[in-house]
Amino acid sequence: MQSPLPSLRALQAFESFGRLGSVTAAARELGVTAGAISQQIKLLEAQLKMPLIMKDGRRASLAPGAHAYHELLTSGFDKLRQAQGLLTERMEDREVKISGLPTLLLKWLNPRLNRFGAPQGSVSFRLEATHVEPEPQFLNRMFRLTYGTASEAHPHRRALFHDVCFPVCSPDFLARHPEAARPECMGTLPWIDIDWGPAYASIPRLGDWLSAQGVPVPRDKPLSVHSLSGSALEAAAGGHGIALAQHSFVSVDLRLGRLVQLSSAVTPMPEPYHICWAPGLLENEVARAFLNWILSEARGD
Numbered sequence: 001m002q003s004p005l006p007s008l009r010a011l012q013a014f015e016s017f018g019r020l021g022s023v024t025a026a027a028r029e030l031g032v033t034a035g036a037i038s039q040q041i042k043l044l045e046a047q048l049k050m051p052l053i054m055k056d057g058r059r060a061s062l063a064p065g066a067h068a069y070h071e072l073l074t075s076g077f078d079k080l081r082q083a084q085g086l087l088t089e090r091m092e093d094r095e096v097k098i099s100g101l102p103t104l105l106l107k108w109l110n111p112r113l114n115r116f117g118a119p120q121g122s123v124s125f126r127l128e129a130t131h132v133e134p135e136p137q138f139l140n141r142m143f144r145l146t147y148g149t150a151s152e153a154h155p156h157r158r159a160l161f162h163d164v165c166f167p168v169c170s171p172d173f174l175a176r177h178p179e180a181a182r183p184e185c186m187g188t189l190p191w192i193d194i195d196w197g198p199a200y201a202s203i204p205r206l207g208d209w210l211s212a213q214g215v216p217v218p219r220d221k222p223l224s225v226h227s228l229s230g231s232a233l234e235a236a237a238g239g240h241g242i243a244l245a246q247h248s249f250v251s252v253d254l255r256l257g258r259l260v261q262l263s264s265a266v267t268p269m270p271e272p273y274h275i276c277w278a279p280g281l282l283e284n285e286v287a288r289a290f291l292n293w294i295l296s297e298a299r300g301d
Contacts, residue, residue, distance in 0.1 A: 006047050013040035014052060015077050018062050018070040095124045096290050099138075100145030102129035103230035104273060107249040109145065109294075116293050123286050131196075139278035143290070147200070148271035157276040158291075160298035161248065164266035165204050168245040168259040170237050180242060181262050183213045190241035193222035194232045202270045206244040209267045233259070248273070 005011075016026035017037060027034045045052050052066045062070055100109065105127050113125055134144060136154055144154060151157040169180055179185040187210060196203050207217035223241045226232035229249050236243040237258045245259070246269065253259040275294060281287050 006044050007040075010040040010044040010047075011073060012077070013037045014044050015070065015073045017041060017053070017060075018066070019074055021061070023060060095126055096286060097126045097128070097142035098145060099128045099130060099134050099142050101131060101147060102228055103233075103249050104145050104147075105129050106230050107233070107252065111252050112297055115297070116290065123290075136278060139276060140280035142277075143281070143287075143294075144276040145273065146276060147273050150199075151274035151276050154276035155278045157274045158295060159272040159274055160294070162272040163246045163248050163269040165209060165244050165246050165269065166264070166266045167206065167209060167242050167262040168233075168236055168250055168254070169242045169262060170239045171257060171260055172239045173236075173241065174260055174262075176239075183210060183215045183263060183265075186210060186242055186262070187216055187218040190223045191218055192232050192235050192241045192243040193225045194229050194244065195225050195227060196229075197227065204244060204267045204269065206242065209244050209265075212267055213263075213265055 012030065013026060013032075013036070016029050017023060020026050020029060023034045023037045026037045030037070041052060050065060051063045052069075053060050054063045098105070098109070106129065110127070116123070128142075133146060133150055133153055134142065139154055144151075145160070146154075167186060169177075174180050177189055180189055186206075191206055193205055194203070195205070206222075210217055224232075224235055226235065229246060232243045233245060233250060233253065235241070236245070237253060242262065244267075247266075250259055250261075254261060275291065277287075277291065282291065
């Protein structure tokens with residue numbers, strides 16, 4: 001049967017005394033009186049039924065049989081101090097880490113990050129663009145921006161926005177092919193496809209948009225197929241052809257005149273985009289402020 005552990009206060013007083021070498025120094029470190037330190041050590045000696053300190057005149061030091069015990073205690077308190085340091089570092093960290101789908105980070109989040117006003121000072125961002133969902137335990141240190149049912153693997157999530165799609169091309173392409181503004185002609189022109197892979201088979205493609213307008217799907221193969229929406233949009237901005245764009249990904253390019261919207265008819269995305277996180281992340285004040293800010297930004301779209 002194990003003996004009950006002494007009080008943490010008594011152990012802390014003894015550990016501090018043995019490490020610092022005096023009752024006065026231990027009292028100063030723990031913010032108590034020297035008498036309180038002496039009293040706690042006496043209580044610990046009584047419970048352990050062994051002497052822990054010895055006196056040589058007015059000088060006190062560890063008793064010979066107490067050195068090994070003190071060494072183990074110090075090791076344990078060092079781990080407690082390390083744990084507290086890690087928690088404090090996380091709570092005071094002013095770097096917001098965000099993992100997200102590449103084009104969502106590049107085209108939607110990145111253009112608006114400079115609008116984030118961090119509480120009490122500056123903040124830096126670390127963005128990791130990847131299609132791979134992080135393990136849930138890593139979300140105690142980062143946010144995840146993702147799409148649809150992929151968000152269900154994470155501890156906490158909130159919908160950001162529900163996007164819509166429409167065809168776009170570059171102004172130069174439209175000047176060369178004015179018929180691109182007519183849905184019935186789009187299928188005869190060079191087009192750029194986006195394929196996120198089998199896990200996202202329900203994502204609309206240009207053929208789906210044309211079918212929704214009652215127009216036959218393109219007969220010819222696409223000029224190029226891109227796994228990243230951002231790559232497809234760059235090809236369209238380069239004048240290569242027509243692409244089906246998501247509003248959240250293309251709004252900046254439309255405003256800058258790099259791309260033009262060919263129709264006001266839109267096809268909705270089947271599911272919304274989400275922001276995900278784990279409970280421990282919101283212990284950090286900056287992380288809480290970022291979550292509130294990004295949800296507000298999404299509502300404003």
